[in-house]
Amino acid sequence: MTPMATPADPTRTAHLTDDRPVIEVEHLSRRYRDTTALDDVSLTVQPDTITGLLGRNGAGKSTLMKVLTGQELASAGSVRVFGQSPLEHDSVLRRVVFIKEGQVYPDISVRRALEAASWCCPGWDHDLARELVADFDLPLRRPIKKLSRGMHSAVGIIIGLAARAELTFFDEPYLGLDAVARHVFYDRLLADYAEHPRTVVLSTHLIDEVANLLEQVVVIDRGRIVLSGAADELREHAVSVAGSSRAVTEFTTGRTVWRTGSLAGQTVSTVAGPFTDLDEARAAAAGLRLAPVSLQELVVAATGRRRDAAAELSA
Amino acid sequence: MNATGATRIPTVDRPILRQESTVPGTSLTSRPARPRSAMRANVFNVVRMHLVDRYGYTFLPWGILALVFGLTYAIFAVVHPPSYEDSATGGLSTMFIFLTVIGIQTATRTLPFAMSLGISRRSYFLGTWLLGVVLSAVFAVLVAVLAEIEMTTRGWGVNLRFFAIPWLLDGPWYQNLATSFILLMLFMAAGMWSGLIHQRWGVPGNVVFLAGWAVLAAAAILVITWRGWWGDIWRFLAEADMIGVIGVFALLALGALTGTYLTIRRIVV
Numbered sequence: 173m174t175p176m177a178t179p180a181d182p183t184r185t186a187h188l189t190d191d192r193p194v195i196e197v198e199h200l201s202r203r204y205r206d207t208t209a210l211d212d213v214s215l216t217v218q219p220d221t222i223t224g225l226l227g228r229n230g231a232g233k234s235t236l237m238k239v240l241t242g243q244e245l246a247s248a249g250s251v252r253v254f255g256q257s258p259l260e261h262d263s264v265l266r267r268v269v270f271i272k273e274g275q276v277y278p279d280i281s282v283r284r285a286l287e288a289a290s291w292c293c294p295g296w297d298h299d300l301a302r303e304l305v306a307d308f309d310l311p312l313r314r315p316i317k318k319l320s321r322g323m324h325s326a327v328g329i330i331i332g333l334a335a336r337a338e339l340t341f342f343d344e345p346y347l348g349l350d351a352v353a354r355h356v357f358y359d360r361l362l363a364d365y366a367e368h369p370r371t372v373v374l375s376t377h378l379i380d381e382v383a384n385l386l387e388q389v390v391v392i393d394r395g396r397i398v399l400s401g402a403a404d405e406l407r408e409h410a411v412s413v414a415g416s417s418r419a420v421t422e423f424t425t426g427r428t429v430w431r432t433g434s435l436a437g438q439t440v441s442t443v444a445g446p447f448t449d450l451d452e453a454r455a456a457a458a459g460l461r462l463a464p465v466s467l468q469e470l471v472v473a474a475t476g477r478r479r480d481a482a483a484e485l486s487a
Numbered sequence: 488m489n490a491t492g493a494t495r496i497p498t499v500d501r502p503i504l505r506q507e508s509t510v511p512g513t514s515l516t517s518r519p520a521r522p523r524s525a526m527r528a529n530v531f532n533v534v535r536m537h538l539v540d541r542y543g544y545t546f547l548p549w550g551i552l553a554l555v556f557g558l559t560y561a562i563f564a565v566v567h568p569p570s571y572e573d574s575a576t577g578g579l580s581t582m583f584i585f586l587t588v589i590g591i592q593t594a595t596r597t598l599p600f601a602m603s604l605g606i607s608r609r610s611y612f613l614g615t616w617l618l619g620v621v622l623s624a625v626f627a628v629l630v631a632v633l634a635e636i637e638m639t640t641r642g643w644g645v646n647l648r649f650f651a652i653p654w655l656l657d658g659p660w661y662q663n664l665a666t667s668f669i670l671l672m673l674f675m676a677a678g679m680w681s682g683l684i685h686q687r688w689g690v691p692g693n694v695v696f697l698a699g700w701a702v703l704a705a706a707a708i709l710v711i712t713w714r715g716w717w718g719d720i721w722r723f724l725a726e727a728d729m730i731g732v733i734g735v736f737a738l739l740a741l742g743a744l745t746g747t748y749l750t751i752r753r754i755v756v
Contacts, residue, residue, distance in 0.1 A: 238755070241602075242607070243602055243755060243756050245753075245755065260609055260752075262525040262528075262529045262605070262607045262609075262610055263525040265605035265606065266525045266528075266529065266605050267605070268605045269603065269605060270605075271603060275600070275603055276595075276596060276599035276756075278536070278539070278540060278597045279540060279543070279596060280539050284540075285539075287539065288532075288539050288604075289604055291535055292529070292532050292536075292601070292605060292606060293604060293605075331603075331604075335604075
């Protein structure tokens with residue numbers, strides 16, 4: 173964003189000079205009686221980005237989102253959203269929408285739910301909501317409690333997108349949605365984001381599906397952030413090496429190997445970087461093929477059994 | 488993004504991408520915050536949100552009450568009890584049960600929806616009780632009017648005692664109005680409180696909550712028996728001008744509302 177973008181609107185210019193991150197979390201912990209859902213989490217999210225919050229079940233993704241939206245209370249640490257604590261602050265919360273898996277609705281029809289949502293979201297776009305209803309083929313008159321699981325999820329997705337909130341959280345929003353509908357969601361999210369940039373935080377298991385959507389990635393495991401950064405930067409931190417087992421072993425000696433698989437004298441290993449031009453030349457000379465790893469592999473490596481792999485990334 | 492955790496990877500600002508995607512004036516991160524108006528707007532949004540299901544709040548309770556009344560009327564028309572004074576029915580309790588159910592629903596169904604849309608617990612409480620007070624007032628007026636008609640006609644022509652519940656709602660109209668208003672609020676608050684407990688601590692929490700009240704009631708009975716206060720209490724209930732009784736109900740309602748507020752402030756959805 174450039175400060176001279178819109179001199180016509182004084183409030184906007186005033187806001188631009190204040191170039192704060194949308195989300196600032198410092199040393200946040202959330203402990204329950206016998207578990208620690210969040211353990212000393214610190215992160216910032218810049219405005220107008222799409223961030224993927226990735227991790228295994230029970231890693232703390234939902235708890236983090238709930239704390240960020242003032243729905244859950246922090247045990248320790250500080251949380252700032254738009255520079256203020258989100259807890260019980262209507263002026264902050266009004267700029268936020270949070271759609272989660274299995275969202276609970278009152279006993280009303282789809283149409284009424286969308287109508288109610290439109291009152292509460294200052295940026296609501298009725299046209300977009302209509303288009304999305306058509307895209308997802310949603311029966312407007314049907315009571316929400318009579319919808320199938322996928323359609324139930326679609327209601328949340330429509331609200332989350334049409335709200336056009338400055339800060340949008342989606343927590344596993346597509347339970348029961350088929351692949352086609354999921355792609356409608358991705359396409360719509362990306363298209364609307366391009367036209368109306370805003371800050372989106374999306375948690376999901378389907379990492380490969382959303383990999384191209386994400387600009388920033390935060391990987392959380394057992395309540396701690398194990399990996400975070402720009403999506404394409406992160407991917408450069410590891411590489412998959414394929415070739416004869418002997419050559420691969422030689423190349424990977426002294427490096428952190430995340431996973432490795434061999435078959436008939438051939439080996440594929442995922443190894444941590446950094447890689448210099450010399451390394452690449454060496455690999456080429458040994459007849460090895462280097463390929464970037466997928467985000468999913470990266471997350472699996474960071475949260476899987478080889479937990480030390482993630483720590484090695486920063487080394 | 489930058490994490491100070493197990494891993495630290497340099498924060499990468501992406502000016503190029505943001506310039507591409509930011510058409511001037513379209514970014515949503517531009518609205519200034521106005522705390523008071525945001526809260527006021529949300530309080531009214533909560534009222535509207537409840538009234539989306541307006542039949543559930545208006546025609547449904549009165550429709551069911553009318554049905555119960557009609558059935559009781561038919562029975563009384565056939566049986567025709569000899570005197571109005573000695574007849575009694577419990578039909579009006581549907582009204583109070585209804586307010587309890589409404590209270591429960593505001594806690595378990597509408598609250599999670601409202602909070603997902605960025606409404607604070609405080610605004611939700613205020614909006615819900617703005618509606619609760621109006622709803623109780625309107626219902627109380629209807630109950631008081633119908634009780635008045637009932638007492639004037641001495642049982643709708645069939646000795647049916649339905650609205651003017653003995654001792655509770657058979658006083659002067661203003662007294663009936665106040666009693667029913669406060670009782671309706673009390674039942675709704677009890678429902679909402681219990682619904683919130685359920686939302687926060689589940690079924691076990693609610694069992695403990697309700698059992699706690701039962702234990703408290705039992706303890707009160709024990710103390711009263713031990714101290715030999717029953718005589719005084721019956722005398723108070725029998726003689727006391729209704730103002731005292733209304734005062735007791737009002738205290739109970741206030742207590743339930745306070746408990747509801749303190750609970751909602753701790754609620755997690």
